Amino acid sequence: MTDQATRSERSEEEIPGKPTAASRTTLSHIMTGSDTNLLGTVHGGVIMKLVDDAAGAVAGRHSGGPAVTASMDEMVFLEPVRVGDLVHVRAQVNWTGRSSMEVGVRVMAERWNESTPAQQVGSAYLVFAAVDGDGKPRRVPPVIPETERDKRRYQEAQIRRTHRLARRRAIKELREKRVADGIDD
Numbered sequence: 001m002t003d004q005a006t007r008s009e010r011s012e013e014e015i016p017g018k019p020t021a022a023s024r025t026t027l028s029h030i031m032t033g034s035d036t037n038l039l040g041t042v043h044g045g046v047i048m049k050l051v052d053d054a055a056g057a058v059a060g061r062h063s064g065g066p067a068v069t070a071s072m073d074e075m076v077f078l079e080p081v082r083v084g085d086l087v088h089v090r091a092q093v094n095w096t097g098r099s100s101m102e103v104g105v106r107v108m109a110e111r112w113n114e115s116t117p118a119q120q121v122g123s124a125y126l127v128f129a130a131v132d133g134d135g136k137p138r139r140v141p142p143v144i145p146e147t148e149r150d151k152r153r154y155q156e157a158q159i160r161r162t163h164r165l166a167r168r169r170a171i172k173e174l175r176e177k178r179v180a181d182g183i184d185d
């Protein structure tokens with residue numbers, strides 16, 4: 001075995017893990033008139049931007065460098081968000097692969113000037129890929145789930161990962177077959 005092979009095997013093996021809590025982040029924002037849609041409630045796209053921002057911060061912190069959004073799925077809006085709501089977007093790494101991370105996000109809202117408890121108004125799962133200076137995927141530290149809740153989220157994220165890959169593969173195969181059969185170009 002050459003020195004180079006030994007070095008490369010070592011770099012494949014050794015990236016110290018990071019606990020979930022090390023990168024967990026909350027981003028808070030008060031909704032104003034410029035955030036509304038034509039119905040007068042807050043535009044879904046405004047919430048999605050906050051979700052992407054919070055998840056991006058978590059992915060960057062966990063991976064120790066730049067990370068880009070590869071996908072966003074299961075974005076759910078449970079309740080309308082109103083002008084004057086203080087929105088808290090809580091994000092954490094649920095799962096890590098070689099270069100990708102699933103970040104889970106929970107969106108809470110409370111009236112900015114009342115002491116009523118915050119209510120969950122949405123949630124989403126995003127996949128981020130850590131990239132190097134050339135935009136190529138780079139390895140990420142494995143996440144270490146600590147609490148029972150973190151462990152459940154890790155297991156659920158693995159199920160979503162399996163479904164994402166299977167869905168992508170099935171659609172690719174269908175498209176290739178239609179091209180091969182001369183139905184699509």
Ligand SMILES: CC(C)(COP(=O)(O)OP(=O)(O)OC[C@H]1O[C@@H](n2cnc3c(N)ncnc32)[C@H](O)[C@@H]1OP(=O)(O)O)[C@@H](O)C(=O)NCCC(=O)NCCS
Pocket residue numbers: 068069070071096097098099100101127128129131135136137164
């Ligand atoms: C995301 C990106 C870096 C992936 O690059 P790639 O050449 O396809 O690299 P890979 O196929 O090796 O994918 C890298 C990782 O991302 C995951 N991934 C890529 N596309 C994915 C998708 N659509 N959904 C879920 N995971 C995805 C892969 O499974 C892989 O994970 P792993 O290393 O943990 O196994 C590339 O597609 C990219 O730069 N996209 C644009 C990102 C961007 O600009 N986002 C902002 C949008 S405005």
